[in-house]
Amino acid sequence: MTGVGPTDGRAVTDRDLLRGFARDASGLELVPESVLRPRDERDVAEAIAAAGAAGTTITAAGAQTSTTGASITDRGALMSLRALARIGEVDPVRRTVRAQCGVIVADLRRACAERGLLFAPDPTSDEDCTVGGAVACNASGARSYAYGATRPHVRALRVALADGRVEEFRRPQLEKNTAGYLLAQEPVDWFVGSEGTLGVVLDAEFALLPLPARTTGIAIPFPSEAAALSFVVAARESASVAPRCLEYTDAQATGFMRRAAADESWARGAAAMVYVEDSGSDAEAPLERWLALVESCGGLADDVRTYEGEAALREARRLRHAVPAAMHxxxxxxxxxxxxxxxxxxxxxxxxxxxxxxxxxxxxxxxxxxxxxxxxxxxxxxxxxxxxxxxxxxxxxxxxxxxxxxxxxxxxxxxxxxEHGIGKLKRRWLPLQLGERQFAAMRALKQALDPAGTLAPGNLW
Ligand SMILES: Cc1cc2nc3c(=O)[nH]c(=O)nc-3n(C[C@H](O)[C@H](O)[C@H](O)COP(=O)(O)OP(=O)(O)OC[C@H]3O[C@@H](n4cnc5c(N)ncnc54)[C@H](O)[C@@H]3O)c2cc1C
Missing domain, CATH: 3.30.70.2740 (Alpha-Beta Plaits)
Known part of the structure; x- marks a missing residue:
């Protein structure tokens, strides 16, 4: 993961600097031929046009937290977009916000919260990753259980296309539409999850939600992994509770969380844990209903911990983040x-x-x-x-x-x-899921938008 560093829009080929952009969270190392650090949209568009004309390639990078090698390359230039980091006005009436691609996701969430609104996408890496990366990977997180991944919150995208033109794509605010294939109706969706292969996202407009008046986190220990997993199904299907997230940790992961909490005695008899969040407009969480469900699934109701208020919820998040961080x-x-x-x-x-x-x-x-x-x-x-x-x-x-x-x-x-995408690490597994017709549809879109293969070579294919 890299910092912004000085930017002047020109390609840099200093070996040490190139190595600074050669790793993401995948464990792979790919040293780019050059690094571009554009200062603004114009730098981005000009660099893409120049790469197309010269027959070279550009791979976009945000904070390089990709776990799949999507944000590193050894072919052509790596374009770090960290300098495009302006958050636009939050519009409380339309409930929208615009943000440039290099904005850190958690910063955007905090800016919206200050205006009483919720930016819903919440990848665990939100303190590190960028808006452009979250859009390009259709990032999701624990609260996607209630709110969905990044995709449904994207209202519009400003994109630098492979021919160097900059275009705005806006999701139609229609409730009914039968004009053509779905693929053609929603161009915004071409870019969400495209891993930098179809265009470089310059900025995005997001729909915001009202901030819930109250959120309570509840960590529930279970004596076995099987009991914890049946609780997840029961909570999902229950008519008495409405969780905002349903997160599971097995015995080993629960151990990491105990260590991160510096409390080895916490839920000693537990072999697994489920963390739920309950949000609503009522002043208190329906704890009795939660505990009844916990007991009916064999949970350790006496060891349940609750998290109320901003600082406590942040701590609960830190504990869960401790698991991937420890493995990394x-x-x-x-x-x-x-x-x-x-x-x-x-x-x-x-x-x-x-x-x-x-x-x-x-x-x-x-x-x-x-x-x-x-x-x-x-x-x-x-x-x-x-x-x-x-x-x-x-x-x-x-x-x-x-x-x-x-x-x-x-x-x-x-x-x-x-949620992490295919990148370079998982592309050999994509054919397990997609058939030849689906690949043909993807190839047709790539051909329409980037016929020369200028953008993010090696991602997905
Ligand atoms: C500890 C840890 C926890 C994680 N947890 C989650 C999680 O909970 N949920 C989740 O979804 N992911 C998670 N990830 C994966 C990763 O953080 C996300 O995919 C994140 O959205 C990537 O953002 P980034 O800014 O780091 O993008 P990068 O890693 O820099 O790039 C990722 C991809 O996006 C493309 N890209 C970046 N910016 C642009 C742009 N402006 N225009 C076009 N393409 C662009 C790149 O080419 C690349 O294909 C986690 C990673 C780590 C290391």
């Missing part, structure tokens, strides 16, 4: 040895989560490796599994487990990537 740190020393963190991003229909995790565990056991550290958005059918591969041999075995899991996930109607 654990993997760091093994990078030089050819190892890295192996991290899945699959999702299945939510009722199938327990079966998919179980299958993955059996695959791991069968190949003689430790079970993964499993945590994340189980309420959306989307837990992350993490391993640390210490060398290329372990990496190979773990990737075998991942592939076997992905095949089972796809057979259950799942996806190989729910």
């Amino acid at each position: 740190e654990r993997a760091a020393p093994y990078r030089a040895l050819g190892g890295r963190r192996v991290s899945t991003d699959w999702a299945v229909p939510y009722r199938d989560v327990a079966a998919a995790i179980d299958l993955s565990r059996r695959e791991a056991e069968g190949r003689g490796i430790e079970p993964a550290v499993t945590y994340g958005h189980a309420g959306n059918g989307h837990p992350h599994q993490n391993w640390v591969a210490r060398d290329p041999g372990e990496l190979h075995v773990m990737e075998g487990v991942v592939e076997a899991t992905l095949r089972a996930v796809i057979a259950r109607g799942g996806t190989v990537s729910a």
Whole structure:
């Protein structure tokens, strides 16, 4: 992950500087041929036009927190967009805000909250990642359970296209529309989740929501992982509670959270944890209803912890963030040895989560490796599994487990990537999910927008 550094819009080829942009959170290292740090939209558009004319390429980068190698390249220029970092006016009447692509997501959320409005997309990396990266990856997070990923909140995008033109795309505010294929009706959606391959997002207009009057976080320990996962299904289907998020941590991940809380005695009997948030206009959370559900699913109701108020909710978030951060740190020393963190991003229909995790565990056991550290958005059918591969041999075995899991996930109607995208690391798994006709439709769009392949070569394909 990189800072902004001095910007003057020109290509830099200093070797040390190039190396500063050669890594993201994937564990890969790709050194670009040059780095561009545009100061404004014009610099971006001119650089893209020049690259197209010269037959070279440009890969956009925000904060380089990508876990898939999407924000690094060894082909052509890497364009760091951190300097385009202005937050526009929050419009309290239309409930919208505009932000340039280099704005940090958490800064945008805080600016909206000051005006009593909620910027809903909440990737766990929100203190580090940029608006452009969040749009380009269709980022999501714990609260996407209630609010959806980034996509539905994007009202308009200003995009630098592969021919160097800058164009504004606005989502039609229609309630009914049967004019042509969906693909043609919503050009904004071409760019959301396109991983920099179709255009460079310059700025975005987002729809905002009213800030909930109250949010209560509840951490619920369970004596077994199975009980915790059945609770997730029960909470999702319950008519008595309406969670804003439903996050799961298995035994190992719960251990990381205990350590981050510096409280090893917390919920000693717990083998797993579910974190929920309950928001509403009422002054207090319906704790009795939550506890009744916890007890009916065998949860450790006496050890439940609640989090009220901004600081406490931030602490709850910090504890959950401690899990991926700890795995990232654990993997760091093994990078030089050819190892890295192996991290899945699959999702299945939510009722199938327990079966998919179980299958993955059996695959791991069968190949003689430790079970993964499993945590994340189980309420959306989307837990992350993490391993640390210490060398290329372990990496190979773990990737075998991942592939076997992905095949089972796809057979259950799942996806190989729910939020981190495909990038370079996961592109060999995309064909498990998409058939030739879907690839042909994607290729047609790429051909229409970037026929010379100027943008983000190697991402997705
Ligand atoms: C600890 C950790 C936790 C994470 N948690 C989450 C999570 O909860 N949810 C989630 O969704 N992701 C998560 N991620 C992944 C990552 O943070 C997100 O995908 C994030 O949105 C990427 O933003 P970025 O600014 O770092 O983009 P980068 O990593 O710089 O780029 C990501 C992709 O976006 C493209 N891109 C960047 N800016 C632009 C632009 N202006 N125009 C066009 N394309 C652009 C790049 O080419 C690349 O393809 C996590 C990562 C880490 C390291």
